[in-house]
Amino acid sequence: MTDPNTITAQALARIARPLRLTRAAMAAERLARCFWPVSTLLLAVAAALAFGVQDHLTQGALWGLALALAVALLAALVLGLRRFRWPSRAEAMARLDGTLPGHPLAALTDAQALGAGDAASAAVWRAHLQRMAARAAAARAAAPDLRLASRDRFGLRYVALTGFVMALIFGAPGRVGEVATIAAGGTPAQAAAGPSWEGWVEPPAYTGRPSLYLNAIEAATLEVPEGSLFTFRFYGSAGAIALDETISAGEAPVAEPAEDGPRSAEFAAAQTGTVRIDGPGGREIAVTVLPDAAPSVTFAGDIEREADGEMTQPFSARDDFQIAAGQAEFVLDIEKVDRRFGLATEPEPREPHVLDxxxxxxxxxxxxxxxxxxNASKHPWANLPVKLSLTVEDGLGQTGQSETRELPLPGRRFFDPLAAAVIEMRRDLLWSAENAPRTLQVLRTISHRPEGFFRNQRAYLMLRVAMRRLEAGIAEGPLDPSLRDELAEALWEIAVLVEDGGLSDALERMERAQERLSEAMRNGASPEEIAELMDELREATDAYIRQLAQQGEQQPGDQMAQGEGQQITGDQLQAMMDEIQRLMEEGRMAEAQELLEQLNRMMQNMRVTQGEGGEGDMPGGQAMQDLAETLRDQQGLSDETFRDLQEQFNPGGQQPGEGQQGEGQQPGEGEQGEGQGQGQGEGSLADRQQALRDELERQQGGLPGQGTESGNAARGALDRAGRAMDEAERALREGDTGSAIDRQAEAIEELREGMRSLGEALAEERGERQPGEPGPGEERQAQEGAGGDRDPLGRTIGRAGRSGSDENMLQGEDVYRRARDLLDEIRRRAGEQERPELELDYLRRLLDRF
Structure with missing residues (x-):
């Protein structure tokens, strides 16, 4: 039977090692808490001395600082000793016992107080001690708690430790011993344990090479780039060490120390030579200076121009180190300029066009x-002969230049005659301010009779505004350069608007694309420009076919027929455009031009026909008719607003597109003053605009296609149209007629877009019906028969505001020539200004539509 004392002794013997480790951990905790200020001061002082702070202090300041540090260190040491207590064995056992469940160590040291003479009680006690001994056997040493955040709230110990580590890596720890020599009256050079001189070589930054420490280089030769900076520091008395070098342009000056400090010398390497140091630890280094060659740049290919005028010039550059900067310079080649018309005037001095x-x-x-x-399209020299040269510069400031090439400055080319004329006047105005009167005269000429010439009313209005500003600038004297630049920007916007359109009708966009492509072929456009114009024609043709499909309710398998008995499918149309592009790529421009004219005639006479059943209607046809009526009203309101604005520019005079005094009009009618009838007219227009907005809002409540992508697109477009109408109304009430016209144009565009999207939504719904199943519109049309509305030429007014016919009104074989004759006749009558205004307005509408 084991004695209780034996059990206790054996258990305590097994935990002797964890107990010692726990006691040591407690000692470390108390040492850290009591002496962390001492260690912090020692680390900080050592770091400062390793970084050479003693070199910047006088002997008196050094003594004072040392005394203060000694007092602080002594105070911290005394305070730490007073607080420090070595942990006892009982404290260590209590710490270790606290880490065990049930405190078994305390139980092992207890004695049985009652029942010691009872065998049963003694047996129970022994069993208890054995269980506690088993628990104690699992004891592990308690980890020390070295956290000092509560005592060092500012983290000073970490600051000192970081400084000490940095001093070990980047400083000179051996310099700590200099303090004793300096305190005894010596100098840092006398205290230095290393060489009595130090040297560095720093290559120019642009070379990317690292700095060199000469004391660590044992080689007798050294290669450095030109311009490298040599720096030397000499310790000891003056004259003990001498420097002799032949690599700088002159003698390297040696700076005298300010007060018992080291001497220094700096010079840049300019030529190959030697650097010799005479004295203790001296040596001679043969230095080879690598010359910095000048950079070079060359053209890597021909310059390329995109259809929008963006140029691309590849180039190659090289240097022995690196290129720091480069420029491309375009200089006007005045000798190659065709000095005619506006270019006959001497040009104003202009700096070369420089690009980085x-x-x-x-x-x-x-x-x-x-x-x-x-993209230099807006530059005054665009498409004029220039000389191009490239220049590069290296880090040393040396430059290299390429060959000079003669070429036209790439810029955008305009193929619409009107746009080209406006751009030419813009160029003449920027060429010289003396061209201002001629520019104004030409602009007046091209805008004299705008009917059929200006397809975009906004472009015409912008041109008239620019002409008035130019006229006012000429009247005031020499044309102000800032005004000239503003007018040049306005003319650019007008030309782009005329060239690119802003045309919403698909047929007009297609005709414009065909005209631009034809003009490009005649003017010898580049392949890139022809390719872009061909893509534009394809997109415009696709948009026109989609519009025909929407207006004609095209069913699967429909064909697009021109005239009687002639039909063409979409695949055939694409094949014809592919053939046009192939002929142009082969240089057969005459054949391509002929085929393009044939395509133009076919597209102008194209209509969509259904395979069976005739033309029908779809659900939502009434909504399309209502929107078409709103669109026509908005167009009419925009026309009236435009005429009012023309009257503001030419009060009481005849406006472009207006005839003479109408029949039955008495002299003086409509000739109200600006402050009289004008405000009333604008107020009336504003009320009509508000009424149109209200009507559109009413129509939006019953649109079909809810939940479909096309239906949502239609609602979005109509919402934008409504906002544009609101803004137009506000502009009319405020008297800002120009802004009102712009907003009305936006409303017209959005209305057309909404009708197109709504037509797609209705077509999707129609596709869900069984083929041949009649829709509500077909029953209504069968009931109405031939009693539908007709226009003055006998054509029925179809859905979406289009004009159609259920009968072939052109008989005979040459229907294309007949259609062209009719169109020419309409244009001729529209140009006769003596006709009544109502008739002229109707003829203009016919031209806009057909």
Missing amino acids: LPLPISGNRAEFTELLIE
């Missing part, structure tokens, strides 16, 4: 190939 060359953002700049991409 792009450099690689990352990677090697010593040798690379890049692309200079820029």
